Amino acid sequence: MKRRVAVAGASGYAGGEVLRLLLTHPEVEIGAITAGSNAGELLGSLQPHLVPLADRVLDETTVEVLAGHDVVFLGLPHGQSAVIAKALPDDTVVIDCGADFRLTDESAWDTFYGGEYAGSWPYGLPELAGQRGLIAGATRIAVPGCYPTVSTLALAPAVAAGIVDVSGIVVVAASGTSGAGKAPKTNLLGSEVMGSASAYGVGGTHRHTPEITQNLRLLTDDDVRVSFTPLLVPMPRGILATCSAPTTVSADEAYATYQRACADEPFVHLLPQGQWPATKSVVGSNAVHVQVTVDETAGRLVAVAAVDNLAKGTGGAAVQCMNLALGLPETTGLTTIGLAP
Numbered sequence: 001m002k003r004r005v006a007v008a009g010a011s012g013y014a015g016g017e018v019l020r021l022l023l024t025h026p027e028v029e030i031g032a033i034t035a036g037s038n039a040g041e042l043l044g045s046l047q048p049h050l051v052p053l054a055d056r057v058l059d060e061t062t063v064e065v066l067a068g069h070d071v072v073f074l075g076l077p078h079g080q081s082a083v084i085a086k087a088l089p090d091d092t093v094v095i096d097c098g099a100d101f102r103l104t105d106e107s108a109w110d111t112f113y114g115g116e117y118a119g120s121w122p123y124g125l126p127e128l129a130g131q132r133g134l135i136a137g138a139t140r141i142a143v144p145g146c147y148p149t150v151s152t153l154a155l156a157p158a159v160a161a162g163i164v165d166v167s168g169i170v171v172v173a174a175s176g177t178s179g180a181g182k183a184p185k186t187n188l189l190g191s192e193v194m195g196s197a198s199a200y201g202v203g204g205t206h207r208h209t210p211e212i213t214q215n216l217r218l219l220t221d222d223d224v225r226v227s228f229t230p231l232l233v234p235m236p237r238g239i240l241a242t243c244s245a246p247t248t249v250s251a252d253e254a255y256a257t258y259q260r261a262c263a264d265e266p267f268v269h270l271l272p273q274g275q276w277p278a279t280k281s282v283v284g285s286n287a288v289h290v291q292v293t294v295d296e297t298a299g300r301l302v303a304v305a306a307v308d309n310l311a312k313g314t315g316g317a318a319v320q321c322m323n324l325a326l327g328l329p330e331t332t333g334l335t336t337i338g339l340a341p
């Protein structure tokens with residue numbers, strides 16, 4: 001029997017991507033779709049690409065509307081998910097695309113988010129050591145941030161194998177503008193973004209820094225230190241992360257380490273040696289493309305990874321986690337096939 005699924009935040013980018021994927025998922029039927037200020041509007045007026053749902057009216061985002069579903073996806077701004085999630089029945093699978101339940105360290109929450117700490121849920125990155133088992137059968141799942149997904153998947157093989165000095169990790173990642181959500185923001189005006197790349201959240205201040213660190217700490221007992229700098233670039237979708245750390249291994253040893261680590265992961269695609277990831281190859285797909293080498297002059301391992309921030313970076317990860325939570329094959333309704341050129 002098909003599972004009945006609700007999506008809160010259906011007028012936004014994350015909720016819209018979850019719906020796009022659910023529309024071709026063989027094991028679900030779409031129940032309530034809700035919004036904030038756009039409640040009462042037709043979905044087709046806000047998400048015209050979701051043609052089969054064009055005539056559906058967006059409901060208010062309330063516990064009453066969302067209850068009575070097997071699965072509820074929350075694509076809401078930070079701080080909005082916790083109250084709703086806590087009021088939903090314990091046996092409803094709740095998958096939060098926001099940050100409310102990602103961090104296990106309350107002091108990191110206080111520093112980077114503020115407001116009441118809601119606790120932490122199983123972390124929706126199945127590829128990260130131990131998480132797949134925690135997500136399987138879970139009824140509460142926190143989908144990772146988009147930068148932590150791509151950076152963690154780029155670095156995890158090296159950190160887990162102990163071939164890098166984890167006290168010297170540097171991540172510089174360029175994101176498309178959809179990462180910032182649909183709500184209007186001054187720095188996202190077309191005239192500000194078009195034809196320009198810019199840095200923001202510099203100097204260890206971006207809220208994904210503690211999330212990346214938290215993930216890599218699961219893989220080593222050594223003191224993980226991450227310098228993370230996000231960049232905004234003029235494209236709608238995609239993140240390209242360049243990650244490096246001191247190493248003494250050769251490029252071939254590094255590549256062999258990544259081959260072993262990536263071999264059984266359905267969505268982690270290690271490119272042939274010498275071929276470098278590009279966001280255009282992952283748009284619309286749940287794949288992360290990865291490549292690694294060693295800069296022997298600098299003595300640093302360099303790993304580069306690309307994801308679609310709205311797919312593997314949010315909506316695709318959310319569906320992957322739903323599959324695991326419901327005991328379905330993990331890849332159901334998801335593809336590694338991108339949209340090119």
Ligand SMILES: NC(=O)C1=CN([C@@H]2O[C@H](COP(=O)(O)OP(=O)(O)OC[C@H]3O[C@@H](n4cnc5c(N)ncnc54)[C@H](OP(=O)(O)O)[C@@H]3O)[C@@H](O)[C@H]2O)C=CC1
Nearest residue numbers: 009011012013014035036037038075076098179181182183
């Ligand atoms: N964009 C991305 O790449 C990623 C996003 N995320 C996370 O997903 C979540 C949604 O982000 P995104 O889709 O980008 O943001 P958007 O701004 O595009 O969408 C936000 C959604 O939340 C709704 N909403 C806003 N305020 C309220 C409220 N008070 N009550 C009910 N609904 C409300 C909006 O409805 P309306 O427009 O009708 O007001 C809209 O549907 C965030 O937590 C974000 O951090 C996570 C990873 C990546």
Ligand SMILES: CC(=O)N[C@@H](CCC(=O)OP(=O)(O)O)C(=O)O
Nearest residue numbers: 098099145146147175176179180
């Ligand atoms: C380009 C851009 O603005 N990106 C967002 C990250 C989006 C994301 O994954 O994050 P959360 O779910 O943690 O909000 C940012 O830097 O805040």
